[in-house]
Amino acid sequence: MSRHLSSSTKPAAAVAGLVVLAVLVIGLVVGSMLVRRSQDVRQQAQTDDQAGPTASLAISPAIASRQKDQTFSLNVMFTAENVPISAVTARVSLPNPENNRVIAASNLRIAADLSNSADWACPVSQINNTPTHTQIDVSCVNTAAAGATFPGVTKLATFDLVTTNLPQTNPLPIELDTSLSMVSAKDVRQPLSTSLTDGRVTFSDPAATPPSPPPGxxxxxxxxxxxxxxxxxxxxxxxxxxxxxxxxxxxxxxxxxxxxxxxxxxxxxxxxxxxxxxxxxxxxxxxxxxxxxxxxxxxxxxxxxxxxxxxxxxxxxxxxxxxxxxxxxxxxxxxxxxxxxxxxxxxxxxxxxxxxxxxxxxxxxxxxxxxxxxxxxxxxxxxxx
Structure with a gap:
C-alpha cells in the first residue's frame, strides 16, 4: 500500500518541481530585462545631459587701435574641436550709415587653406552696404564625403578697412551676425553649438589738436x-x-x-x-x-x-x-x-x-x-x- 502511494506521487512531485523552476526562470528573465531597461534609461539620461561639441567664430584681432586713413586687415577665425564639418558661414557687420559713410571695406579674400583646397567651395564672398551698416558675407562649403577636420584655430577670411574720418561710433564694433554666422557639422545628428566673439577698433586722428593738458x-x-x-x-x-x-x-x-x-x-x-x-x-x-x-x-x-x-x-x-x-x-x-x-x-x-x-x-x-x-x-x- 505504501509502495503504491509512493509511485503515484512521483509524477505529481516532478510536475510541481518543474512549475517552481519555470516560475524562477521567468522571474530571473523578467528581472534581468527590468534591470537592463533601467540601465538603458540611465545611460540615455546621461547622454542627454552631456553637452554636445562646440565651435567658435571670432574677429581677430579682437581689439585694435588704428589711425584715420590707415588701411588695416581684420580676420575671421573659426574652431571646431576636431569635429568633421561641412560648412562655415559668417556675416560681419559694422555701423556705417550712408549719411556719414566714412568707412570703406575692401579686398575680401578667402584663407589659402580653403581657397587652395579642391574640397572647399566658397560661393559667397562679398561686401555690401545697407542704409545703416557695411556687411561682409562669407560662406564656404566642404564637398568631401568625410567632411573637413581642423585641430585648432583656423582662418576663414581676411578683409581690409580704412576710415577717411572718425566714425560716429568710436570705438567701432565689428560684430558677427548671430543668425548668419555658424560652423556646421558634417553629421547632422551631431549639431555644433557656435559661440561668437566680436571685435572693436578705436580710431584716432593724428592731425587733431589734443586738448591742452592741465598745468603740472x-x-x-x-x-x-x-x-x-x-x-x-x-x-x-x-x-x-x-x-x-x-x-x-x-x-x-x-x-x-x-x-x-x-x-x-x-x-x-x-x-x-x-x-x-x-x-x-x-x-x-x-x-x-x-x-x-x-x-x-x-x-x-x-x-x-x-x-x-x-x-x-x-x-x-x-x-x-x-x-x-x-x-x-x-x-x-x-x-x-x-x-x-x-x-x-x-x-x-x-x-x-x-x-x-x-x-x-x-x-x-x-x-x-x-x-x-x-x-x-x-x-x-x-x-x-
Missing part, C-alpha cells in the same frame, strides 16, 4: 627707450609698461611712471619718458627698471644719464609671462591662465587680452611657447641696486 610740474630731461618684446616683431599696437628710476647702491626709487611703447622699426618698440626737472642726473649712476603689462621686469644698470638720454635696451628683450593681475613672478598660475583661455571655445575680448602675450588677437600654442621659453631664461625680476 616743469619737466626736465626726456629719455628715449628703444626695446624689444620677445615674440613680437611687427606692429601689434601700443604696449603699456611701468618704468622706475633710482641710483645705483640704493633701492629707493627716485621716479616712476607708466608709459606706452609704440612700434618703431625692425622689430623694435620705442617709448618717451619725461623726467622731473628737479631730478639731478649729474650725480652718480642710475638703475632703470621696465615692466611690461604681461612681462617680467627687466633691470638696466649702471646708467650714466648725465649725457646718455637715448637708451638702447634691445639686448635684453622683455620676456612675457607675468600675466594680469601681475605678482612679479612667472608661475603655474600664469601657465594655467594661458591653458584655460586656449581651451575656451569662444573667449571674450577680456579673456583674450589676459593671456595673449604676443598681442596678435588670439591665444594659442605660440603664446604658451613664449611663456614656457621665459621659464628657461633667468630674468632679473628682483631688486634693482
Amino acid at each position: 610740474p616743469p619737466t626736465g630731461t626726456e629719455l628715449t627707450l628703444d626695446a624689444k618684446f620677445n615674440g613680437i616683431t611687427t606692429d601689434r599696437g601700443p604696449i603699456t609698461a611701468l618704468v622706475k628710476l633710482g641710483r645705483v647702491g640704493n633701492t629707493s626709487q627716485l621716479f616712476d611712471t607708466t608709459t606706452e611703447f609704440t612700434f618703431a622699426q625692425n622689430g623694435q618698440y620705442q617709448a618717451k619718458v619725461g623726467l622731473p626737472a628737479s631730478l639731478d642726473l649729474t650725480k652718480g649712476r642710475f638703475w632703470l627698471t621696465v615692466k611690461g603689462e604681461k612681462h617680467l621686469q627687466r633691470v638696466f644698470r649702471p646708467l650714466d644719464l648725465s649725457v646718455q638720454h637715448q637708451l638702447d635696451l634691445t639686448a635684453k628683450p622683455f620676456q612675457p609671462g607675468d600675466l594680469p593681475p601681475q605678482d612679479g613672478v612667472l608661475n603655474i598660475a600664469d601657465l594655467d591662465k594661458v591653458l584655460e583661455v586656449m581651451a575656451l571655445p569662444g573667449p571674450t575680448a577680456d579673456q583674450l587680452n589676459s593671456a595673449d602675450v604676443n598681442f596678435d588677437g588670439v591665444v594659442n600654442a605660440f603664446d604658451m611657447g613664449l611663456v614656457l621659453q621665459t621659464l628657461s631664461v633667468k630674468v632679473d625680476e628682483g631688486d634693482a641696486q
Whole structure:
C-alpha cells in the first residue's frame, strides 16, 4: 500500500518541481530585462545631459587701435574641436550709415587653406552696404564625403578697412551676425553649438589738436627707450609698461611712471619718458627698471644719464609671462591662465587680452611657447641696486 502511494506521487512531485523552476526562470528573465531597461534609461539620461561639441567664430584681432586713413586687415577665425564639418558661414557687420559713410571695406579674400583646397567651395564672398551698416558675407562649403577636420584655430577670411574720418561710433564694433554666422557639422545628428566673439577698433586722428593738458610740474630731461618684446616683431599696437628710476647702491626709487611703447622699426618698440626737472642726473649712476603689462621686469644698470638720454635696451628683450593681475613672478598660475583661455571655445575680448602675450588677437600654442621659453631664461625680476 505504501509502495503504491509512493509511485503515484512521483509524477505529481516532478510536475510541481518543474512549475517552481519555470516560475524562477521567468522571474530571473523578467528581472534581468527590468534591470537592463533601467540601465538603458540611465545611460540615455546621461547622454542627454552631456553637452554636445562646440565651435567658435571670432574677429581677430579682437581689439585694435588704428589711425584715420590707415588701411588695416581684420580676420575671421573659426574652431571646431576636431569635429568633421561641412560648412562655415559668417556675416560681419559694422555701423556705417550712408549719411556719414566714412568707412570703406575692401579686398575680401578667402584663407589659402580653403581657397587652395579642391574640397572647399566658397560661393559667397562679398561686401555690401545697407542704409545703416557695411556687411561682409562669407560662406564656404566642404564637398568631401568625410567632411573637413581642423585641430585648432583656423582662418576663414581676411578683409581690409580704412576710415577717411572718425566714425560716429568710436570705438567701432565689428560684430558677427548671430543668425548668419555658424560652423556646421558634417553629421547632422551631431549639431555644433557656435559661440561668437566680436571685435572693436578705436580710431584716432593724428592731425587733431589734443586738448591742452592741465598745468603740472616743469619737466626736465626726456629719455628715449628703444626695446624689444620677445615674440613680437611687427606692429601689434601700443604696449603699456611701468618704468622706475633710482641710483645705483640704493633701492629707493627716485621716479616712476607708466608709459606706452609704440612700434618703431625692425622689430623694435620705442617709448618717451619725461623726467622731473628737479631730478639731478649729474650725480652718480642710475638703475632703470621696465615692466611690461604681461612681462617680467627687466633691470638696466649702471646708467650714466648725465649725457646718455637715448637708451638702447634691445639686448635684453622683455620676456612675457607675468600675466594680469601681475605678482612679479612667472608661475603655474600664469601657465594655467594661458591653458584655460586656449581651451575656451569662444573667449571674450577680456579673456583674450589676459593671456595673449604676443598681442596678435588670439591665444594659442605660440603664446604658451613664449611663456614656457621665459621659464628657461633667468630674468632679473628682483631688486634693482
